[in-house]
Amino acid sequence: MAAQPKPRIKVPKEAKAGEVVSIKTLISHEMESGQRKDKDGKVIPRKIINKFACEFNGTPVFSCDIDPAISANPYFEFSAKLTESGTFKFTWIDDDGAIYTDEQKITVN
Amino acid sequence: MKINRRHMLSLSAGAALFSIAGHRSAWADVPAAEKRIMDFAGGKTPASGKITLTAPEIAENGNTVPISVNVESAMTGGDMVDSVIIVADGNPNPEVATFHFTALSGTAVATTRMRLAKTQNVIAVAKMADGSVFMDKKEVKVTIGGCGG
Amino acid sequence: MKRLSVLLLVSVASISGLAVMAYADPVDDTLTIDDREMIIRAKAPKGHPFDEVLSGWLFRESETRATEADSFANPGMLAVERGEELWNTVDGSMGKSCSSCHNDASATMKDVGAHFPKWDAKARKPVNIEMKINDCRTERMGAEPYKFDAEEQVALTTYIKHQSLGTPVQIDLSEGEMQSWWEKGKELYYTRTGQLDFSCASCHEKSMGKFIRADHLSQGQVNGFPTYRFNTAGMVSLHNRFRGCIRDTRAEMPKAFSDELMALEVYVTWRGTGLSVETPAVRQ
Numbered sequence: 001m002a003a004q005p006k007p008r009i010k011v012p013k014e015a016k017a018g019e020v021v022s023i024k025t026l027i028s029h030e031m032e033s034g035q036r037k038d039k040d041g042k043v044i045p046r047k048i049i050n051k052f053a054c055e056f057n058g059t060p061v062f063s064c065d066i067d068p069a070i071s072a073n074p075y076f077e078f079s080a081k082l083t084e085s086g087t088f089k090f091t092w093i094d095d096d097g098a099i100y101t102d103e104q105k106i107t108v109n
Numbered sequence: 110m111k112i113n114r115r116h117m118l119s120l121s122a123g124a125a126l127f128s129i130a131g132h133r134s135a136w137a138d139v140p141a142a143e144k145r146i147m148d149f150a151g152g153k154t155p156a157s158g159k160i161t162l163t164a165p166e167i168a169e170n171g172n173t174v175p176i177s178v179n180v181e182s183a184m185t186g187g188d189m190v191d192s193v194i195i196v197a198d199g200n201p202n203p204e205v206a207t208f209h210f211t212a213l214s215g216t217a218v219a220t221t222r223m224r225l226a227k228t229q230n231v232i233a234v235a236k237m238a239d240g241s242v243f244m245d246k247k248e249v250k251v252t253i254g255g256c257g258g
Numbered sequence: 259m260k261r262l263s264v265l266l267l268v269s270v271a272s273i274s275g276l277a278v279m280a281y282a283d284p285v286d287d288t289l290t291i292d293d294r295e296m297i298i299r300a301k302a303p304k305g306h307p308f309d310e311v312l313s314g315w316l317f318r319e320s321e322t323r324a325t326e327a328d329s330f331a332n333p334g335m336l337a338v339e340r341g342e343e344l345w346n347t348v349d350g351s352m353g354k355s356c357s358s359c360h361n362d363a364s365a366t367m368k369d370v371g372a373h374f375p376k377w378d379a380k381a382r383k384p385v386n387i388e389m390k391i392n393d394c395r396t397e398r399m400g401a402e403p404y405k406f407d408a409e410e411q412v413a414l415t416t417y418i419k420h421q422s423l424g425t426p427v428q429i430d431l432s433e434g435e436m437q438s439w440w441e442k443g444k445e446l447y448y449t450r451t452g453q454l455d456f457s458c459a460s461c462h463e464k465s466m467g468k469f470i471r472a473d474h475l476s477q478g479q480v481n482g483f484p485t486y487r488f489n490t491a492g493m494v495s496l497h498n499r500f501r502g503c504i505r506d507t508r509a510e511m512p513k514a515f516s517d518e519l520m521a522l523e524v525y526v527t528w529r530g531t532g533l534s535v536e537t538p539a540v541r542q
Contacts, residue, residue, distance in 0.1 A: 006340070008330070008335070008336065020216055021215075024330050024331065026330070026335075026336065028333075028336045028340075030491070031491075035201050056213055059213055060209070060211050060213070061211060061213040061214055062208070062209065062210060062211065062213075062214050062219070063208075063209045064206050064207065064208050064209070064219070064221070065206065065207040065209075066206055067202065067204040067205055067206060068224075069197060069202065069204065069205040069206075069224045069225075070205065070221060070223055071172060071173045071174075071222040071224055071488075072172075072173075072491030072492070073333040073336060073491060074221070074222070075221055075333070076219065076220070077177075077219065077220035077221070077331075078208075078214065078218060078219045079214055079215045079218050080214060080215055081184070081212075081213060081215025081216070165319065165320070165321045167319065168319075168321075169318065169319045169321070169488065169542035170487075170488035170489050170542040172489055172490075172491055173488035173491060175321045175324075175325070252472030252473075256470070256473055256502070256503065256506055
């Protein structure tokens, strides 16, 4: 996609305290591996998202160091177990230094 | 009516292996993957068990192969998974991803989608908080499509 | 030497493909997207070569099927979201967006995509969604028409077609000269072409269910286009796929939206009558 990378997040709106909830994230990004060549035989420079992180109320939940072998439009599914309501913060770091973020609230009762 | 595509697959896989043979030096080989695992494991030999890697036996397209890892752990106190690496022994570089888990993860479960340049082994290695390491390995056959593939 | 062997192997595989192919039944499974069950098997319309029309989803491996069944995991939904953004973006000299006239697409475009291509009395030919969008852009928005396969064209088409998710495909052949375009499309469908001398029917009718190298041949239905392909990690429009298939037969490719490919779109869409719109489908 030529447009600015855009995250998609799926987090339940509510959860019970101590329940394990599933979180899904997807972001549009071509993940140029640095292995491909253009029509003139020149290597297309690597440009990937190299790091993804999820934190909850400022505490790390899950993160991933990403290599070029991760597919375009990187998808991550993982879990979280919470005891209080709060906000998830999601961060993707691009090779070019750009940072994409998104947030989502969850009510824990 | 039983599916009988193994013959086709072995033919395609054969062609795939053959076609990259000339560029061997540019590709990760098994020792590069092993070295990555040894570095991560801190010199220990990973044991089997505890970690399960789920990957398709046959990937319809090597550009997008779903994989999941699941490590048995209470994820509290001393029974914690620190991190999991995914390694592919037939890609240009063996590294795929490193997952970092925390107590807030609740479970050491993660799913992503990866690229496989050819039929090869995908290896997942888990490092526990106490330093012990566990490994699982799956061979994924990468098919060559007939149509624009 | 090695190179030659590779070429030989590849050509042996592709030329002998049709002769040595194995057969596998499509899977026996149901497809539910966002709690809505898709029609993936339908009784074929009168005059159809098959008794039953089958969605291409039934011919894919389980991981590919699962990705389409989960509207979050489906990366094609990124194009739907991008299309929604474009729907609401003002463009052109008249200061209008799609939504200026058509308001909320979830109401005004609901089921619309299931009934294209449609006869256009003014143009005196069938038109598809991409052509309708360009017509709106030039005639009502004062904007440049999208070039074939521009990222915006594919995303907006995907968004509009997605408003018909689940709706059975049904085109109106009684309007204008649709019937004669259908006839022309049918003729093209059965015409062998290219160095490999394949027609559409060679793969998608006579060899349906068999394997061409590692690809499980489907009926070649178009109810899921634009489609997300793992191969390119992006959206593929219907005319891109038509041209790709024709290229694979080693033939000259007609232009996108040419009369030939529009006739083919009319005929091939009819061949999928009764299947749910699956846009964005997920394929290998």
